[in-house]
Amino acid sequence: MTNEATKSARKSAPKPADRRAGARAPASSKPKPASNRAERAAERRGAIIAAAMDEFIARGFAATRLDDIAKRAGVAKGTIYLHFKDKESMFEELIRTAIVPLVTRLWATPPQPGASVRDMVEGFAKTFIEEVATTRRGDLVRLIVAEGPRFPEVADFYYREVVSRGLAGMRALIELGIARGEIQHKNLAQFPQIMVAPALIAVIWQSLFSRHAPLDALEMFRVHLDLIFGERRTA
Amino acid sequence: MTNEATKSARKSAPKPADRRAGARAPASSKPKPASNRAERAAERRGAIIAAAMDEFIARGFAATRLDDIAKRAGVAKGTIYLHFKDKESMFEELIRTAIVPLVTRLWATPPQPGASVRDMVEGFAKTFIEEVATTRRGDLVRLIVAEGPRFPEVADFYYREVVSRGLAGMRALIELGIARGEIQHKNLAQFPQIMVAPALIAVIWQSLFSRHAPLDALEMFRVHLDLIFGERRTA
DNA sequence: ATTAAATGACTGACTAGTCAGTCATTGTCA
DNA sequence: TGACAATGACTGACTAGTCAGTCATTTAAT
Structure with missing residues (x-):
């Protein structure tokens, strides 16, 4: 399989450090830090919807990539599937x-x-x-x-x-x-x-x-x- | 699971090749009247255009597959690239x-x-x-x-x-x-x-x-x- | 025979969807 | 109150494809 080569080449700097606490503290652009769990989830859902909206409008359904929606929403791709069944x-x-x-x-x-x-x-x-x-x-x-x-x-x-x-x-x-x-x-x-x-x-x-x-x-x-x-x- | 719209569309397999060609040839019951080279080429080009039209209208640009256009036109995929640079x-x-x-x-x-x-x-x-x-x-x-x-x-x-x-x-x-x-x-x-x-x-x-x-x-x-x-x- | 046209198996880049693992938050007990 | 366990939101590498575009080979017109 060529997977091995592709794999390592795909993402060289994952930068796992600023995941939760890191992402929360410096992101003061958000008016709501929202340390409540359910609130944060709802916030993310909203971010996904807004991002998806932009992408779908810009590219149409078929040409829109979920990776792009995830990136724009500041969320991992898997998170999308916690909120929606499929594309x-x-x-x-x-x-x-x-x-x-x-x-x-x-x-x-x-x-x-x-x-x-x-x-x-x-x-x-x-x-x-x-x-x-x-x-x-x-x-x-x-x-x-x-x-x-x-x-x-x-x-x-x-x-x-x-x-x-x-x-x-x-x-x-x-x-x-x-x-x-x-x-x-x-x-x-x-x-x-x-x-x-x-x-x-x-x-x-x-x-x-x-x-x-x-x-x-x-x-x-x-x-x-x-x-x-x-x-x-x-x- | 794959896209439902795409999937259901995929099922409809067009039958034998000369669907379009037959429709194009106007005043003949013959499926293959043209033995001239340039004529046949033009005929094929027309078939490709007609097929592509149908597919693009039905699915939009991004969701349309060149394989389907080729099949509908009764032509091999490579033939498309003899007439058009790319999709x-x-x-x-x-x-x-x-x-x-x-x-x-x-x-x-x-x-x-x-x-x-x-x-x-x-x-x-x-x-x-x-x-x-x-x-x-x-x-x-x-x-x-x-x-x-x-x-x-x-x-x-x-x-x-x-x-x-x-x-x-x-x-x-x-x-x-x-x-x-x-x-x-x-x-x-x-x-x-x-x-x-x-x-x-x-x-x-x-x-x-x-x-x-x-x-x-x-x-x-x-x-x-x-x-x-x-x-x-x-x- | 020569050569342009046509073919379709093949390649590789790309992507929807999965899942085992992580860790911040919440709940519980001493 | 502090320690520790349970929870489940979140992650992203990975799988299982899909499909645009290529090219060595075959077909057939001249």
Whole structure:
């Protein structure tokens, strides 16, 4: 076997010294030393999730190496397997745990009773563009689009938790707008996707083409809203 | 335990060799019409491209195996390397050669002089939805969205050849519509993306969610056009 | 016969997942 | 309180593959 040669060559300086106490004391960048065992474990789990997130977004599922995730998380590879069954279920769980706060954040818009439907939708879009489209969360959406077909469970989850609910909410808003006379196009309630379409365009544009041509996503969305609600007073 | 997606895919063993070649040879019941050297080579190259297309779409770049492409193309693995430098440049060239006819096909709309701008856009959308969104070409678009960030050259090419030209053409059409009085919203010319947005939504929906909820993309697009051009006479 | 095209067994670099061992923390008893 | 045992989180070398790319050999067109 060539293992012997490879083995020794692979890692020449393991530097076993600063494992536990060593790693804890000098790492004052962490606000929490956390000498409690369970706390530290949870902290590590969080570090793994964050690292995995970055790696998966940057490389996609198949091209991501667990060694890299471990390195980025500051953890040994074996530790990953204390928290996740395997690479695939780590990916799925990752998406799930990332989606929930994203959706929560998005639906946490203060439902001002006096506001017009247009203002509500615009506020929503503003939040989405600022908090999702122009941040790493947007890459998460792109990641789901990219890997969805190969991870039906992820696509299902995303449909149930985000798409289905989001469209239902948007439909309700559209119907409110129609009832109030703000929206003339009654057929729009059949396709809430139309309301959301420019937001998704913004996400994709951001990842792929913003280098070539920056896109003012919010202004684009406002023009889109003009189509639906009619021209603004203040242009 | 290995990756489930990879594994299940691995099972589907393509049968005898001339799967693709047979499909390519147009007007003959003969499996092997070409005895000319250059012709056969070109045929093989085409088979490799078609097979690679299918595999890359189904699995993404990193998870696709050259062995599978070779098997599907009815060719030995070494043959691939007679036509392409390596996996990566094969992918890039593949996208390039697939995009060109796709764009050509799309811009080959007969520019009827008497038609309204709305009819032109609608005809365009109809072609797009029938020929791209609901076919394998749509998956190609999704593939570019998925792999674009990891293949800047592909993203660049796509921007130059498709996005940039497409938006310019669409902008011209919008300006024509404004000049003719068909379109009231002058700001729309700033964001031709809005015009196209539902078409992209349709492509993504098709790949990810059509199992859960089918989407009548053409009707959606018509409703979208109602927003831009005003309500249709015949609802 | 000559030579380009095609083949597929082979190589070696790479990686998901394992597991025997380590050691900081926690629990227990005197 | 101090000593010692039990725990289990953590480690990383290791195994068992996988797969891109090569090349000596075979096939077949000219």
